[in-house]
Amino acid sequence: MQQTRTVELGTGLFVLLGIAALFFLTTQTTGTGMGRVETYMVTARFDNIGGLTARAPVTMAGVAIGRVEKIELDPERLDAVVTLQIDRRYDQIPEDSEASILTAGLLGGNYIGIGAGGSFDSLRDGDEIYLTQSALVLESLISRFLFSQSDDEDDD
Amino acid sequence: MRLAAPEGNLIELRGVCFRRGDFRVFDGLDMAIPKGKVTAVMGPSGTGKTTLLRLITGQLKPDAGSVRVGDYEVPTLTLGRLYEMRRQMGMLFQNGALLTDSNVFENVAFPLREHTRLPERLIRHIVLTKLHAVGLRGAARLFPGELSGGMNRRVALARAIVMDPDILIYDEPFVGLDPISMGVIVRLIGRLNQALGLTSVVVSHDVRELELVADHSYLLAEGRVVASGAHRELMDTDSPLVRQFMHGEADGPVAYHFPARDYGDDLFDRDQAHR
Amino acid sequence: MGLIREIGDTLVAFLRALGSMAMFLGRLLMYTPAGLLRFRLVVHQVHNAGALSLAIIMLSGFFVGLVLGLQGFDLLARFNSENVLGGAVALGLIKELGPVVTALLFAGRAGTALASEIGLMKATDQLSAMEMMAVDPMKRVVLPRFLGGVIAMPFLVAIFTAIGIFGSWVIGVAWMGVDPGVFWSQMQSLVSMDDVREGIFKSVVFGVAASLVAVYEGYTAWPTAEGVGRATTRTVVITAVSVLILDYMITAALL
Numbered sequence: 033m034q035q036t037r038t039v040e041l042g043t044g045l046f047v048l049l050g051i052a053a054l055f056f057l058t059t060q061t062t063g064t065g066m067g068r069v070e071t072y073m074v075t076a077r078f079d080n081i082g083g084l085t086a087r088a089p090v091t092m093a094g095v096a097i098g099r100v101e102k103i104e105l106d107p108e109r110l111d112a113v114v115t116l117q118i119d120r121r122y123d124q125i126p127e128d129s130e131a132s133i134l135t136a137g138l139l140g141g142n143y144i145g146i147g148a149g150g151s152f153d154s155l156r157d158g159d160e161i162y163l164t165q166s167a168l169v170l171e172s173l174i175s176r177f178l179f180s181q182s183d184d185e186d187d188d
Numbered sequence: 189m190r191l192a193a194p195e196g197n198l199i200e201l202r203g204v205c206f207r208r209g210d211f212r213v214f215d216g217l218d219m220a221i222p223k224g225k226v227t228a229v230m231g232p233s234g235t236g237k238t239t240l241l242r243l244i245t246g247q248l249k250p251d252a253g254s255v256r257v258g259d260y261e262v263p264t265l266t267l268g269r270l271y272e273m274r275r276q277m278g279m280l281f282q283n284g285a286l287l288t289d290s291n292v293f294e295n296v297a298f299p300l301r302e303h304t305r306l307p308e309r310l311i312r313h314i315v316l317t318k319l320h321a322v323g324l325r326g327a328a329r330l331f332p333g334e335l336s337g338g339m340n341r342r343v344a345l346a347r348a349i350v351m352d353p354d355i356l357i358y359d360e361p362f363v364g365l366d367p368i369s370m371g372v373i374v375r376l377i378g379r380l381n382q383a384l385g386l387t388s389v390v391v392s393h394d395v396r397e398l399e400l401v402a403d404h405s406y407l408l409a410e411g412r413v414v415a416s417g418a419h420r421e422l423m424d425t426d427s428p429l430v431r432q433f434m435h436g437e438a439d440g441p442v443a444y445h446f447p448a449r450d451y452g453d454d455l456f457d458r459d460q461a462h463r
Numbered sequence: 464m465g466l467i468r469e470i471g472d473t474l475v476a477f478l479r480a481l482g483s484m485a486m487f488l489g490r491l492l493m494y495t496p497a498g499l500l501r502f503r504l505v506v507h508q509v510h511n512a513g514a515l516s517l518a519i520i521m522l523s524g525f526f527v528g529l530v531l532g533l534q535g536f537d538l539l540a541r542f543n544s545e546n547v548l549g550g551a552v553a554l555g556l557i558k559e560l561g562p563v564v565t566a567l568l569f570a571g572r573a574g575t576a577l578a579s580e581i582g583l584m585k586a587t588d589q590l591s592a593m594e595m596m597a598v599d600p601m602k603r604v605v606l607p608r609f610l611g612g613v614i615a616m617p618f619l620v621a622i623f624t625a626i627g628i629f630g631s632w633v634i635g636v637a638w639m640g641v642d643p644g645v646f647w648s649q650m651q652s653l654v655s656m657d658d659v660r661e662g663i664f665k666s667v668v669f670g671v672a673a674s675l676v677a678v679y680e681g682y683t684a685w686p687t688a689e690g691v692g693r694a695t696t697r698t699v700v701i702t703a704v705s706v707l708i709l710d711y712m713i714t715a716a717l718l
Contacts, residue, residue, distance in 0.1 A: 056621075
């Protein structure tokens with residue numbers, strides 16, 4: 033009996049520790065924050081999304097405010113329609129804000145940065161961000177640099 | 189439930205053939221084991237005594253012939269019916285085969301816990317009674333590793349009788365025991381058979397110990413029964429093969445040499461055909 | 464000619480082993496519902512496979528975390544990306560190293576114990592004795608041990624991974640001075656629920672594989688001292704190889 037009790041106690045502790053570890057992994061290491069928090073969706077169209085993937089972060093002034101929900105190709109206009117899932121807390125984003133696809137570090141993944149506009153109306157669920165800037169694709173950047181020499185008129 | 193026994197024989201084997209690879213272990217074996225008696229099955233090593241037990245318990249199936257235990261025709265049984273039959277059998281393994289991770293008490297209680305839903309108090313009562321019968325009630329809390337070989341076998345015996353079987357099978361119960369333990373086991377086999385109304389089958393090659401317990405003996409050789417009868421009769425027989433075995437003579441009908449090609453040929457490796 | 468025959472024989476032997484192991488698994492799965500009802504037996508085996516492996520799992524997890532922290536920091540510092548250390552280590556541990564290394568340690572600690580225990584029970588006629596007592600050793604001995612291993616593995620993997628992340632935190636944050644907030648937030652933005660699910664899925668698959676190999680090798684071992692020794696060796700080798708192959712297949716399928 034004594035032995036059985038030790039076994040059961042040890043097993044109980046083990047299982048408890050295991051569940052605690054699972055809990056830690058599922059809540060602390062993942063960005064499930066978006067799952068629990070209320071969100072709203074906006075879309076944005078890009079000519080070229082470069083290496084952007086679903087679940088990439090959406091940031092504003094460097095702060096993560098949401099994620100890329102899905103990326104689709106518009107079969108008629110042949111451009112990319114990116115759906116952004118944004119935290120409900122940030123519902124004061126001006127509707128004339130600009131979405132750009134940026135790269136984190138030299139080797140980092142792509143993410144979307146939103147630059148604030150000046151309008152007093154803010155984006156609502158289902159709205160579209162009209163001002164967008166596509167990804168900078170390294171190859172086209174290089175060829176542009178080579179062939180147009182110092183005609184730099186990028187960044188507008 | 190008791191095993192039915194027509195004609196007074198509880199176990200009957202008829203025309204049993206069993207092959208292992210190309211080797212014929214049994215070739216038309218007939219044997220009858222009477223109810224309520226102690227029957228000895230003897231034979232030189234390698235004559236398939238253990239195989240015979242496995243055929244009776246249904247762990248092996250014969251290639252031909254019939255094995256009947258009570259009403260059960262063993263080779264045709266489904267696993268469920270086989271287990272039903274085995275609940276009415278106890279078996280003592282050569283080395284006891286106790287569960288090494290449980291103590292003596294739990295070993296004897298094992299069949300009860302697996303097959304019944306008896307209250308703990310009753311289990312304790314039954315187990316201690318059986319342990320007392322083999323003289324090891326005091327060792328209930330010890331583990332098999334702490335017991336001598338003879339004590340291990342006595343615990344296994346208590347376990348074999350804990351479900352009150354009709355048949356008790358002993359596989360080489362005397363091997364590797366000191367004379368005192370041997371005497372204890374011999375006495376237990378006889379006493380248990382009488383007290384519990386068992387039918388016992390003892391497989392062994394220890395002729396002298398069997399003389400003390402066996403009512404009836406079979407001698408196996410070359411896949412058949414070569415002699416059977418009361419143990420005393422077999423001792424006094426004049427068949428050379430039976431004499432050789434019963435009196436332990438080195439050479440005789442059972443040759444001292446394993447079959448081999450000619451000695452001279454072998455030594456000088458003359459005959460290549462055998463390759 | 465001899466070589467071709469040898470290769471053929473090896474292939475046939477391999478297929479037979481695979482088939483018999485699959486049938487063995489089928490039998491175990493068929494008995495599983497009834498086996499789970501014998502809660503006590505399973506708990507005992509969760510204890511043997513899990514609780515008794517805890518020390519080695521935690522110690523190994525911590526040191527793997529430390530090493531990943533050092534190597535990761537060194538590598539990422541070359542790209543000025545030390546900030547993603549937490550995410551990189553967590554991702555590697557959750558998706559790959561946690562399940563794989565835990566399964567390998569499990570094979571060495573619990574798998575060998577299972578194989579040799581069952582093999583010795585067979586060699587000492589304990590399994591035959593059970594059959595004679597009308598108790599099916601598959602249900603009474605093999606199944607609880609298999610289930611114990613399958614249940615214990617995901618917990619072991621989670622513990623290993625969590626401790627590993629802590630180990631990399633010790634290196635990255637406490638020693639190398641990565642900002643703790645950045646460490647965690649980068650981890651959270653990099654690791655998704657899908658990654659955790661992949662890790663859990665792998666741990667379940669590896670748990671089934673490692674436990675199956677161990678009980679199968681023990682149950683089919685030759686009932687001799689040498690046979691049991693071979694069974695334990697084979698347990699480690701076969702588990703290691705099959706876990707790595709399965710890992711590749713799952714990873715490829717999920718990407």
